[in-house]
Amino acid sequence: MKPIKLMSAVVLAGATLMASQVNAHRAWLLPDAASFSGEKPIATFDAAVSNEIFNFDHFALDPKQFQVTAPDGSSVEVENGAKLRYRGVFDVTLKQEGTYRVFTASQGMRAMWKDADGKRQMYPGRGQAFDQAEFDKVVPKKADGLTVSQFSRRLETFVTNGTPSDNAMTVSGKGFEMKPVTHPNDLYAGEEATFVFLMDGKPVKGAEVVLVREGTRYRDDQDSIEAKTNAKGEITVEWRGAGRYFMEAEYEDNKAKAPATERKGSYSLVLEVLPE
Amino acid sequence: MSFVKPLLLGAASGLFALHASAAELRVGVEIPELSVAEYHKPYVAIWLENKDNREVTNLEVWYDAGMENNKGNKWLKDMRQWWRKSGRELDMPVDGITAATRGPGKYDISFEASDARLKDLPAGNYQLRVEAAREVGGRELISIPFSWPVDKAFTASKSGSKELGEVALSIEP
Numbered sequence: 001m002k003p004i005k006l007m008s009a010v011v012l013a014g015a016t017l018m019a020s021q022v023n024a025h026r027a028w029l030l031p032d033a034a035s036f037s038g039e040k041p042i043a044t045f046d047a048a049v050s051n052e053i054f055n056f057d058h059f060a061l062d063p064k065q066f067q068v069t070a071p072d073g074s075s076v077e078v079e080n081g082a083k084l085r086y087r088g089v090f091d092v093t094l095k096q097e098g099t100y101r102v103f104t105a106s107q108g109m110r111a112m113w114k115d116a117d118g119k120r121q122m123y124p125g126r127g128q129a130f131d132q133a134e135f136d137k138v139v140p141k142k143a144d145g146l147t148v149s150q151f152s153r154r155l156e157t158f159v160t161n162g163t164p165s166d167n168a169m170t171v172s173g174k175g176f177e178m179k180p181v182t183h184p185n186d187l188y189a190g191e192e193a194t195f196v197f198l199m200d201g202k203p204v205k206g207a208e209v210v211l212v213r214e215g216t217r218y219r220d221d222q223d224s225i226e227a228k229t230n231a232k233g234e235i236t237v238e239w240r241g242a243g244r245y246f247m248e249a250e251y252e253d254n255k256a257k258a259p260a261t262e263r264k265g266s267y268s269l270v271l272e273v274l275p276e
Numbered sequence: 277m278s279f280v281k282p283l284l285l286g287a288a289s290g291l292f293a294l295h296a297s298a299a300e301l302r303v304g305v306e307i308p309e310l311s312v313a314e315y316h317k318p319y320v321a322i323w324l325e326n327k328d329n330r331e332v333t334n335l336e337v338w339y340d341a342g343m344e345n346n347k348g349n350k351w352l353k354d355m356r357q358w359w360r361k362s363g364r365e366l367d368m369p370v371d372g373i374t375a376a377t378r379g380p381g382k383y384d385i386s387f388e389a390s391d392a393r394l395k396d397l398p399a400g401n402y403q404l405r406v407e408a409a410r411e412v413g414g415r416e417l418i419s420i421p422f423s424w425p426v427d428k429a430f431t432a433s434k435s436g437s438k439e440l441g442e443v444a445l446s447i448e449p
Contacts, residue, residue: 037359038349163364186360274356 025049025058026212027268028246029066029102029157034185034272036161040095043159045078045102047088053216053246054270056086061104061155063090071098071165078102098165099185103156107175109135109260110151113143141259150256150263152176152199157270160185173201176251176265181234187273189242196233197249199265203233207251207265211237214244242275299389299425300448303335304433305406306441309380310413317377318410318439319351321358322385327401327421332362333393334370336385338377341369354409357417382441389425397424408439418443425449 030046046054047061063081070076081090094100108130112122123138124130130151140146152175158168164183171177182193197207211225227235239245249267256263303322319340324333337358340348349368353359368374372392387394402424409415416439420432426449433444 035353035359035364037351037353037364039346041350188360274360276357 025051026053026246026248027061027155028054028270029061029104029155029268030054030244030270031102031157031159031272034157034159034244035274036094036159040093041161043092043094043100045090045092045157047090048086050086053212054214054244055217058086060084060086060088063088065104066090066102067104068092069101069103069167071096071100071167073167076100092159094159094161097162099158099160099168099183101156101158101168103154105152105154105156105172105175106130107150107152108132109148111135111139111146111148113140113146115143118144147262148256148260150260152263152265153267154178154265155268158184171198171201173198175200176207176249176267178247178249178267178269184269184271187239187271188276189239189273190276192236192238194234194236195247197229197235197251197267198233199251199253199255199263203229203231204251204253205229205231205233207233207249209235209247209249211248212246213240214246239273242273245271245273247271300386301389301394302384302386302444302446302448303404303406304382304384304442304444304446306382306443307378307380307408308436308439308441312413314412316411316413317379318408318413319355319377320406320408321355321363322404322406323358323362324397324424325361325403325405326398327403330361333397334362334366334373335387335393337363337368337370337374339368339374340377341374342376351409351411354411354415355407356409356415357405358407399424404443404445406440406443408436410439414438416440420445422447 027049032044047063048056049059049061050057060083062083063078066078068076068078076092078090078092092100092102115121123135154175154177164185168184169180171179177198179196179198181196187193196203198204207229209227212222216222223240225237229235247269252262252264254262305320307318320338322335324335339352352363352368389395402422404420404422405417407417416436418434418436418440420434422430422445426447429448431446433442435442
């Protein structure tokens with residue numbers, strides 16, 4: 001990992017922490033289109049945290065935090081990045097044929113406790129990134145009300161030039177992730193799609209998944225699709241028409257590694273469903 | 277010859293072969309006149325799709341193949357069914373399949389059974405599919421079911437409502 005990427009992870013942790021403090025808000029990375037044809041097409045993205053799907057009504061995500069993995073597994077830099085007031089914008093040139101993953105992910109531990117004066121403390125603090133050495137130094141081994149949790153966040157999307165490729169179906173095995181069964185860039189209204197949710201590489205039951213089709217501003221209800229993963233970690237979705245969908249998943253259990261007592265994961269994805 | 281029906285084996289097979297060599301598949305495609313402020317000739321894909329194994333046999337694809345830097349490829353995906361079923365796996369242009377876009381009018385294209393596109397087509401149930409997509413316009417897909425090969429002349433047609441006029445299929449045994 002290049003230094004710039006490490007820095008990006010720091011920026012992300014800050015942004016996502018803030019995002020988690022305003023629960024109703026949704027963080028997303030939106031491609032203008034997900035399927036491309038032609039010579040070196042350019043995919044363009046908006047990255048924001050908002051209430052409405054997909055309007056820019058809360059704050060911007062910094063383009064610098066995003067990483068791009070090309071079909072051949074190599075890393076690609078984002079281009080023309082800019083952080084506007086309410087959205088981050090950037091482009092990715094799709095030089096190769098196949099599927100690109102654009103993502104930001106972070107994992108670590110979070111601790112809360114009361115110090116000797118009874119004052120509430122937390123690590124990492126607001127806008128601060130997780131760092132193991134810093135964690136070991138700052139967090140007491142024993143303290144009043146000490147709770148430690150493992151956290152994992154991932155925000156991503158996929159875009160394809162030409163034929164969708166299988167590299168989109170691979171996962172890192174770290175943190176809370178989605179492994180597509182149906183290719184994420186081969187989705188059509190009138191068909192079903194299946195996705196598996198994993199924690200540290202293993203399918204998890206009971207993860208809560210919500211999908212919302214774009215255009216919430218122009219209808220009375222969220223009209224969200226809600227599902228919980230089965231024993232195989234799967235959900236199967238019946239699309240409510242063509243359009244871009246925001247997907248958000250959350251999971252927590254108590255199978256954490258000590259000193260953490262629980263592990264929590266959150267995941268966000270934007271998918272484009274094409275008309276039949 | 278995989279498409280010879282069992283009944284035709286033996287004495288009849290010679291006769292059938294004679295017929296097969298004369299067989300022809302004709303497709304008529306009408307591009308309608310549209311009264312719009314900005315008109316671009318549509319991209320059109322014409323293909324045969326096996327109903328059982330979904331195998332696609334491309335007959336023709338009309339698009340802007342001649343543009344600088346293959347810029348015309350950008351809109352191929354707008355023929356979304358064709359793009360999904362075949363286009364995205366092709367290295368365009370494809371010799372013998374790609375042709376220039378055409379303006380309003382009626383076009384007939386015919387293929388002899390010996391044509392490279394048809395000679396290895398397995399017997400079965402098919403659909404003729406014609407999909408048109410127009411820049412800053414709409415998109416329309418017409419499907420006509422048929423069986424291949426035929427023992428007597430077959431004709432069928434359907435009319436589009438927006439981007440396509442009449443689409444006709446006729447097959448001579």
